[in-house]
Amino acid sequence: xxxVISVQNMRESDAYTIREFVPSKELMYRAAMGxxxxxxxxxxxxxxxxxxxxxxxGYALACILADKGIPAVxxxxxxxxxxxxxxxxxxxxxxGVKIVMFTEETDLSGYDILVDCMLGTGFSGEVRGLYRAxxxxxxxxxxxxxxxxxxxxxxxxxxxxxxxxKADLTVTIGFLKTGFFLGEAHRHTDKLVVTDIGIxxxxxxxxxxxLEETDWNLxxxxxxxxxxxxxxxxxxxxxxxxxxxxxxxxxxQKVCFIGEVPETILSLGE
Numbered sequence: 001x002x003x004v005i006s007v008q009n010m011r012e013s014d015a016y017t018i019r020e021f022v023p024s025k026e027l028m029y030r031a032a033m034g035x036x037x038x039x040x041x042x043x044x045x046x047x048x049x050x051x052x053x054x055x056x057x058g059y060a061l062a063c064i065l066a067d068k069g070i071p072a073v074x075x076x077x078x079x080x081x082x083x084x085x086x087x088x089x090x091x092x093x094x095x096g097v098k099i100v101m102f103t104e105e106t107d108l109s110g111y112d113i114l115v116d117c118m119l120g121t122g123f124s125g126e127v128r129g130l131y132r133a134x135x136x137x138x139x140x141x142x143x144x145x146x147x148x149x150x151x152x153x154x155x156x157x158x159x160x161x162x163x164x165x166k167a168d169l170t171v172t173i174g175f176l177k178t179g180f181f182l183g184e185a186h187r188h189t190d191k192l193v194v195t196d197i198g199i200x201x202x203x204x205x206x207x208x209x210x211l212e213e214t215d216w217n218l219x220x221x222x223x224x225x226x227x228x229x230x231x232x233x234x235x236x237x238x239x240x241x242x243x244x245x246x247x248x249x250x251x252x253q254k255v256c257f258i259g260e261v262p263e264t265i266l267s268l269g270e
Contacts, residue, residue, distance in 0.1 A: 002194060004176045004206035004240050007121045007156040013202045014174070020200070027197055028053065028084050032060035034195025035115070035148055035171045041070050043112025046143070048102065048134050049085075050118035050152075051078035056085030057148050057173075058117030059092050066095040075102040077118050077134045104133045114143040116165045121149060121156035121177060127163045139166050149173045150180075151188045159183030174199040176208060181240050208240045 005013075018024045035057065047062055049055035058074065065072045074097060081089060092099065108114060116138060118131055127135060135153050138145055147167035154161040159182035170189040172180070174197055179185055 002176055002208045003201065003204060004178055004181065004208050005201070005203075006178050006205060009201070009203050009205060010121060010156075010175060010177065010199075013199050016202055017199045022198055025084050025087055027199070028056050028060050028088065029064075030197035031057050031149070031173045031195065032064055032088075034173070034193075034197060035061050035146065036064045036068075038171045038193045038195065039113070039146055039169060041065060041068075041113065044110060045070065045072040045113045045115070046075060046108060046111040047072055047115040048075045048077055048118055048138065050120075050131065051080035051082070051085075052120055052122070053082045053084060054117050054120035054149055054152075056082050056088055058115060059085055059088035061115065061117070061148070062092045062097045063088055063095055066092070066097050072097065072115075074099040075106060075108075075134070076100070077102045077130050102130055102134055104130065106134075106137065108137040108141045108143070111141060111143045114138050114141060114145050116145065116147040116152050116167065118165075119150075119152035121179075123153070124155045127153045127161070132163060135163050135165050144168050146171065147189065150177060151185075154185060154188060155179055155183070157182075159185030164188045169193065171195055173197060175201065178206065178240075181208075206238050206240050 014027070018027065045065065047058045049058035055076075055078070062072050062074050074092065076099060079101075089099070116135075118134060119127070131152070145165065145167045147165050147170040149170075149172050150156050151161075151165040151167050151170055153164035156177045156179040159179040161184070164184070165188065167189045169191050170180075171193045173195060176192065176194060180189075180192060
């Protein structure tokens with residue numbers, strides 16, 4: 001069983017962890033390392049970064065790749081930085097990573113791997129400006145596409161978005177977000193990988209299962225909140241049930257969806 005949480009819960013849990021346990025720069029490095037470990041890095045690599053901490057994950061990832069002797073090009077889709085993003089941007093420069101500004105004329109078609117570190121879980125609404133051109137460029141390329149934390153352009157709570165990165169792999173940070181199981185999210189990613197970076201969850205919200213597995217005979221029940229059972233979670237509307245798709249959990253980390261795309265997704269008690 002894997003937790004599924006809202007964006008607000010993630011934001012508050014992240015802030016609590018930083019305040020009480022782990023410095024924010026360390027969490028960013030752990031997130032980038034989780035992305036590095038989730039994929040096979042070969043061929044030409046482009047990393048598209050935005051203004052916030054999602055962009056910071058991209059700069060930190062480029063530093064890790066550089067340390068491993070793997071070259072990558074960073075495309076900045078914004079001239080702004082978060083504080084931690086600027087820290088890893090400076091580090092990437094020191095390590096000799098090639099960093100250029102993305103423009104509407106930038107051609108992404110020659111890359112084997114493209115990494116989406118543009119818009120994080122805090123994004124909602126319509127994609128505009130260079131971000132729109134960058135997402136379209138990624139979607140038009142034939143590269144293996146990796147989205148970090150969430151596919152840029154997608155609302156982390158609802159799974160909706162007018163233009164969303166289509167990812168072969170999404171490496172979400174800490175916990176699965178509710179948006180992955182709502183709206184059009186199932187059309188935008190083939191595989192989810194959850195990377196645990198040590199965030200202390202403040203509130204348990206939902207638990208992932210499939211419709212075919214609601215009769216689990218679980219030793220997994222011990223992973224539910226203390227004193228609860230799978231049946232209790234079902235009665236409270238806390239199970240995310242996906243008809244027509246079976247989530248396959250490997251080592252509690254990889255969530256691969258197989259089967260036909262469902263016309264509807266029953267989830268979050270709805």
